[in-house]
Amino acid sequence: xxxxxxxxxxxxxxxxxxxxxxxxxxxxxxxxxxxxxxxxxxxxxxxxxxxxxxxxxxxxxxxxxxxxxxxxxxxxxxxxxxxxxxxxxxxxxxxxxxxxxxxxxxxxxxxxxxxxxx
Amino acid sequence: xxxxxxxxxxxxxxxxxxxxxxxxxxxxxxxxxxxxxxxxxxxxxxxxxxxxxxxxxxxxxxxxxxxxxxxxxxxxxxxxxxxxxxxxxxxxxxxxxxxxxxxxxxxxxxxxxxxxxx
DNA sequence: AATACTTATCGCAATATTGCGATATGGTAT
DNA sequence: ATACCATATCGCAATATTGCGATAAGTATT
Numbered sequence: 294x295x296x297x298x299x300x301x302x303x304x305x306x307x308x309x310x311x312x313x314x315x316x317x318x319x320x321x322x323x324x325x326x327x328x329x330x331x332x333x334x335x336x337x338x339x340x341x342x343x344x345x346x347x348x349x350x351x352x353x354x355x356x357x358x359x360x361x362x363x364x365x366x367x368x369x370x371x372x373x374x375x376x377x378x379x380x381x382x383x384x385x386x387x388x389x390x391x392x393x394x395x396x397x398x399x400x401x402x403x404x405x406x407x408x409x410x411x
Numbered sequence: 412x413x414x415x416x417x418x419x420x421x422x423x424x425x426x427x428x429x430x431x432x433x434x435x436x437x438x439x440x441x442x443x444x445x446x447x448x449x450x451x452x453x454x455x456x457x458x459x460x461x462x463x464x465x466x467x468x469x470x471x472x473x474x475x476x477x478x479x480x481x482x483x484x485x486x487x488x489x490x491x492x493x494x495x496x497x498x499x500x501x502x503x504x505x506x507x508x509x510x511x512x513x514x515x516x517x518x519x520x521x522x523x524x525x526x527x528x529x
Numbered sequence: 530a531a532t533a534c535t536t537a538t539c540g541c542a543a544t545a546t547t548g549c550g551a552t553a554t555g556g557t558a559t
Numbered sequence: 560a561t562a563c564c565a566t567a568t569c570g571c572a573a574t575a576t577t578g579c580g581a582t583a584a585g586t587a588t589t
Contacts, residue, residue, distance in 0.1 A: 304543035311446035322443035328429035384526035
């Protein structure tokens with residue numbers, strides 16, 4: 294007798310069983326969950342001007358790799374790119390940054406410091 | 412003529428080229444970068460008492476899967492487990508939670524809202 | 530010792546992520 | 560048109576993550 298899993302999604306995150314909020318927080322956290330992306334975000338903030346391919350020089354990563362991290366940050370929405378040929382000017386998306394600030398602030402402040410095991 | 416990559420680390424995050432701080436932020440962000448872990452953290456906060464295997468009932472995930480997420484959260488240090496046979500009582504680690512609050516607060520507040528492309 | 534209970538770990542399958550060389554793309558300048 | 564420049568995308572290799580059934584490990588109870 295063989296039982297098949299009702300929806301064979303092996304190894305894939307089961308987003309459908311979580312709330313919108315939980316999925317969004319997880320997505321926003323992905324922006325910060327790789328040191329290269331942290332570095333990119335810090336650079337974009339430090340030079341208020343949006344360094345573009347200069348990122349490739351600053352980081353010791355191949356251009357393709359940097360481009361891919363930028364793509365992921367764009368997918369999340371936390372940065373935006375303005376085409377300014379032949380360059381692309383990247384910068385923080387203020388609205389999504391604010392969303393992240395609220396989201397992380399909300400969850401991080403919700404812990405009052407009370408635990409049972411201490 | 413063939414050039415070999417000086418350190419053939421294909422597909423592995425190059426932590427050595429980033430700062431301690433950047434790597435730590437990335438690691439702390441991993442605690443929040445999966446909806447199941449967000450849900451677990453929220454549950455641990457909501458019931459100040461540390462629900463243990465109750466997490467398995469609350470979440471629609473197999474016990475093994477929940478256990479693995481707990482292990483990851485423990486590795487990061489943001490939760491701690493107190494063995495209370497036959498159960499294990501999990502709760503937020505206040506010190507590391509505070510570290511996360513500072514770390515995310517620091518980077519999230521460092522953006523002043525100024526961008527070049529808007 | 531045997532049983533019951535909870536949690537951790539193993540092993541596997543599948544998908545996701547990371548990194549990068551090579552190449553394509555979209556635009557300017559000559 | 561051609562050459563050039565910066566960036567995006569492709570394709571590959573390798574590692575990491577996710578999910579879960581099965582099993583092991585640890586302890587309390589009988």
